[in-house]
Amino acid sequence: MRLMLILFFSILLQACQATDKPQMPRPTLPQLNYAAELFDGGVPAPEDFYQLSAAQIKSLNEFVAQEHIASLPRYKQAYAYLKKRLVNFNFQGENYSATESLENNGGNCMALAMLTYAIAKEMDVEFRFQVMHTMPVLLDISDEIAVTSDHVRTFLYEASEDESVALFGRSRVQIDYFPDKYDRGGKLINQEEFLAMFYRNLAADAIFIGDLNYAFLLLNKSLKIAPYYEPAINMQAVVLRKLGDEESAEKLYRYGLEIAENKITLLSNYHFLLELDGRAEQADRIKQQLLALEDQSPYTWYLQALDAMSKQDYKSAKVYLNKFLQNTHYYHRAYYDLAKVQVILGEYQLAEESLALAMKYTERTQDRSLYQTKIDRLSNL
The missing domain is CATH 1.25.40.10 (Tetratricopeptide repeat domain)
Structure with a gap:
C-alpha cells in the first residue's frame, strides 16, 4: 500500500525577522x-x-x-x-x-x-x-x-x-x-x-x-x-x-x-x-x-528503537522509545516494546507500568489479553 x-x-510540513546580517548561502550537493x-x-x-x-x-x-x-x-x-x-x-x-x-x-x-x-x-x-x-x-x-x-x-x-x-x-x-x-x-x-x-x-x-x-x-x-x-x-x-x-x-x-x-x-x-x-x-x-x-518526528524514534533492540542495545532502545512516546503517547505497541526492554534491564515495576499503559491505549481484546498475561507474570516474580 x-x-x-x-x-x-x-x-x-515565523514572524518576519530583521535581516541585518547577510544570509549564508545554502550548501550545494557534493560531487560524487x-x-x-x-x-x-x-x-x-x-x-x-x-x-x-x-x-x-x-x-x-x-x-x-x-x-x-x-x-x-x-x-x-x-x-x-x-x-x-x-x-x-x-x-x-x-x-x-x-x-x-x-x-x-x-x-x-x-x-x-x-x-x-x-x-x-x-x-x-x-x-x-x-x-x-x-x-x-x-x-x-x-x-x-x-x-x-x-x-x-x-x-x-x-x-x-x-x-x-x-x-x-x-x-x-x-x-x-x-x-x-x-x-x-x-x-x-x-x-x-x-x-x-x-x-x-x-x-x-x-x-x-x-x-x-x-x-x-x-x-x-x-x-x-x-x-x-x-x-x-x-x-x-x-x-x-x-x-x-x-x-x-x-x-x-x-x-x-x-x-x-x-x-x-x-x-x-x-x-x-x-x-x-x-x-x-x-x-x-x-x-x-x-x-x-530532541526531535518531534512522529515515528522515526520508534524505528531507531526497533533497530537497537535487534542489536541488543537495550539502553539505547529505552532512550529511543521514551523519546517516541513523549510525542506519540497513544501507541500501545511502543509501551509493550518498552516493557520488554525494561524487563531485560531488570526494571520490573516500570515494565508493569508500561504494560498498564499499553492496555489503556489498545482497543483490541487480543492485545489486552496479552498485556494482562504479561502483567500477571511480572506480578509473580
Whole structure:
C-alpha cells in the first residue's frame, strides 16, 4: 500500500525577522565519485508520471461535460471524477504513473496521489500536497530493510479571480486514500518535492530487487529536482555505501546533516557507516549526538528503537522509545516494546507500568489479553 522505504542501518510540513546580517548561502550537493551507466530507456522524465493519454483526456472531458457535473466548481469536478474512478479501484502496492493507474485500475497511495496530480493539472485546478506519517511496518531486520508508511494527501482548491486570496481562505476538498487513526499530519510540500518523493519510491523498488545502479540514477533525478530532500539524500548515501563508494556516502551524510530538519536517520546511518569503517571514536560521537537529539518526528524514534533492540542495545532502545512516546503517547505497541526492554534491564515495576499503559491505549481484546498475561507474570516474580 503506501510504502516508503528507508534503509535500516539505524532504524531507520515565523514572524518576519530583521535581516541585518547577510544570509549564508545554502550548501550545494557534493560531487560524487560513483558514475552509473545508463541503460536502454534510462530514467523517466517527470511528465512521464503525470501525462494522461489522449483517450484518458477525452474520457475526462466527457465526464465533466455531463450536466450534473458541469455545474460544479472546477475543483469539485476533479474530485467527482476521482471518486467515480476509485469505486472499484485495486489498492495495490504499485508505484504506477497516472496513465498506468487508470489503465490498470489500481495502484498504491503515491500512484493515486500522482493520478490526482495529473487530473488537477489537466483541469487547471490548484492543489497542494501534505506529508502524512503513519506507523512504520517492520519487514525484515536481517536484510537491513524497513518500510515506513509515510504518504501524502492532496488538497484541491476552489479557483479565485482575486490572487490576493490565500489558499487557506478558499474552499477545498481533501483526498486521502488510506486514512488511519495513527496518521500524523506533516508539512505541506510543493510539486518538486512530491516528484522527488515519487522518484525515491521508484528507487526503493529498485533496491528491493537489487538493482542498485538504477536506484542510484533515480535518486540522482530526485535530488536534481529537490536537492534538499532529506529522505533521498539519506537513501542515496546508503546506495552509495552498498555500491562501495563510502567516500561519496559520507559526503552526502555530512551535506544532509547541514541542511536537513530531521537528522535522526541521517545520524543513524552515518553512525553505521563509521562503525563499518572501523572509526570507533567518530562513530561514538555521532551516536551520542543521536541519543541527545530532541526531535518531534512522529515515528522515526520508534524505528531507531526497533533497530537497537535487534542489536541488543537495550539502553539505547529505552532512550529511543521514551523519546517516541513523549510525542506519540497513544501507541500501545511502543509501551509493550518498552516493557520488554525494561524487563531485560531488570526494571520490573516500570515494565508493569508500561504494560498498564499499553492496555489503556489498545482497543483490541487480543492485545489486552496479552498485556494482562504479561502483567500477571511480572506480578509473580
